[in-house]
Amino acid sequence: xxxxxxxxIHITVSEGASLELRCNYSYGATPYLFWYVQSPGQGLQxxxxxxxGDTLVQGIKGFEAEFKRSQSSFNLRKPSVHWSDAAEYFCxxxxxxxxxxxxxxxxxxxxxxx
Amino acid sequence: xxxxxxxxxxxxxxxxxxxxLECTVEGTSNPNLYWYRQAAGRGLQLLxxxxxxxxxxxxxxxxxxxxxxxxxxxxxxxxxLLLSDSGFYLCAWMKGLGNTIYFGEGSWLTVV
Numbered sequence: 001x002x003x004x005x006x007x008x009i010h011i012t013v014s015e016g017a018s019l020e021l022r023c024n025y026s027y028g029a030t031p032y033l034f035w036y037v038q039s040p041g042q043g044l045q046x047x048x049x050x051x052x053g054d055t056l057v058q059g060i061k062g063f064e065a066e067f068k069r070s071q072s073s074f075n076l077r078k079p080s081v082h083w084s085d086a087a088e089y090f091c092x093x094x095x096x097x098x099x100x101x102x103x104x105x106x107x108x109x110x111x112x113x114x
Numbered sequence: 115x116x117x118x119x120x121x122x123x124x125x126x127x128x129x130x131x132x133x134x135l136e137c138t139v140e141g142t143s144n145p146n147l148y149w150y151r152q153a154a155g156r157g158l159q160l161l162x163x164x165x166x167x168x169x170x171x172x173x174x175x176x177x178x179x180x181x182x183x184x185x186x187x188x189x190x191x192x193x194x195l196l197l198s199d200s201g202f203y204l205c206a207w208m209k210g211l212g213n214t215i216y217f218g219e220g221s222w223l224t225v226v
Contacts, residue, residue, distance in 0.1 A: 043220045051212075
């Protein structure tokens with residue numbers, strides 16, 4: 001069965017600093033990979049996705065993620081964080097073995113200090 | 115463009131009372147539909163999914179049920195709520211398989 005691990009429950013950064021949120025997945029083949037962001041009390045918004053091709057994926061709001069097959073990772077990065085980026089971030093994986101239904105990590109809460 | 119709506123946005127219900135959360139998708143046909151529950155600090159748990167009218171798959175045995183009476187309508191129900199049913203419920207849709215899943219705004223359920 002597919003699984004997703006987000007090892008960091010909380011991440012605190014200063015505004016303007018760089019950001020990297022970690023995501024590791026467990027699946028035999030290359031799955032489809034996603035990052036979502038959730039503001040308090042809201043639904044999830046897609047930031048970016050990887051299906052195939054270039055392993056560096058650009059998303060909305062200045063985010064990017066890199067798929068590394070050898071490390072089974074899909075880490076999310078942003079070079080300069082803004083206060084409005086404070087939110088919950090979810091990594092998700094979908095694969096044929098799971099009927100392409102996304103499995104989500106437990107989320108990482110991003111706190112941005114001024 | 116496609117949109118997804120769910121309601122009510124907030125609900126406070128006593129233990130033992132029934133529940134009905136509704137979700138509709140506009141701008142597409144025959145979507146795959148999903149109900150997730152989000153408990154604090156526990157990520158998203160898939161509850162039900164449906165690939166067509168009247169077709170419901172349950173992922174977690176519990177006192178909740180789902181129905182899909184129309185192509186773009188998905189309903190989450192319970193006959194008798196438990197305290198443990200409290201949480202944030204998210205409806206989502208996907209066109210076909212292996213695509214992006216899109217979420218509604220969510221419904222906060224507090225069972226008291």
